[in-house]
Amino acid sequence: EDKKDLIATNQKLRDELLNMQNQIFLAQQSELTSKNILDVQESLQGNLEKESMQSLKIASFDLKNYLCCSSHTLYLSNPNKLDIADNLPVSNGHTFIGQTSGRDLNLVKVILLSDASHILPIKIKDFYCNAGGAGRPLEIKCVAPKNSESSNLEVNDLALSSGLGGVFPNNIVIGKISSIIDNNLNETEILIRLNGDPLQQNYFGISLGL
Numbered sequence: 001e002d003k004k005d006l007i008a009t010n011q012k013l014r015d016e017l018l019n020m021q022n023q024i025f026l027a028q029q030s031e032l033t034s035k036n037i038l039d040v041q042e043s044l045q046g047n048l049e050k051e052s053m054q055s056l057k058i059a060s061f062d063l064k065n066y067l068c069c070s071s072h073t074l075y076l077s078n079p080n081k082l083d084i085a086d087n088l089p090v091s092n093g094h095t096f097i098g099q100t101s102g103r104d105l106n107l108v109k110v111i112l113l114s115d116a117s118h119i120l121p122i123k124i125k126d127f128y129c130n131a132g133g134a135g136r137p138l139e140i141k142c143v144a145p146k147n148s149e150s151s152n153l154e155v156n157d158l159a160l161s162s163g164l165g166g167v168f169p170n171n172i173v174i175g176k177i178s179s180i181i182d183n184n185l186n187e188t189e190i191l192i193r194l195n196g197d198p199l200q201q202n203y204f205g206i207s208l209g210l
Helices: 002-035 041-048 063-068
Strands: 053-061 073-077 089-091 096-104 107-112 119-124 127-133 139-145 158-161 173-182 187-194 203-207
Touching: 002 203, 053 107, 073 096, 119 139, 119 173, 139 173
Parallel strands: none
Antiparallel strands: 053 073, 053 203, 073 107, 089 096, 089 203, 096 107, 119 127, 119 158, 127 139, 139 187, 158 173, 173 187
């Protein structure tokens, strides 16, 4: 019985830590978006108390479809039926993993960055592109003409959000280049491995004010 209690306590503490990580990350992004500075300590506590920042627990995740197919979505529990709009960035406490895509009763649908229908404006050095979900776990991709700005890119270069598109703030590290492939269409395909793994979290953050 003591062992079960200890396991339950550890899980509760872990959930509370994940919740706090999401709140801090979203508070920092909100502050950076409005002031473009890194020092958020003075206003952090006030931001954490605002209802505009929500950390929601995962309700369901179609793991089979995520691992085998191109549709990558999950659902977050929304027991208080908060009015959460579409196209809000969703974080895992360290980076963004997707965006909201509708509500159904007490659930919020999230489309992941790796979903084949998702587009994320990114930048890598001086190269900008609309990265599409690759339909594979933790992967997005860009396609560019050969001999463009992409010719200066290398494996392990960081991919950051560009701030274009109106959903995700600027300069958030999303992942890094895993491979660069020249195809037969006179194009270069840049594959990017994402930093945010949705399988590693129980709680995800949504900022209603970003």
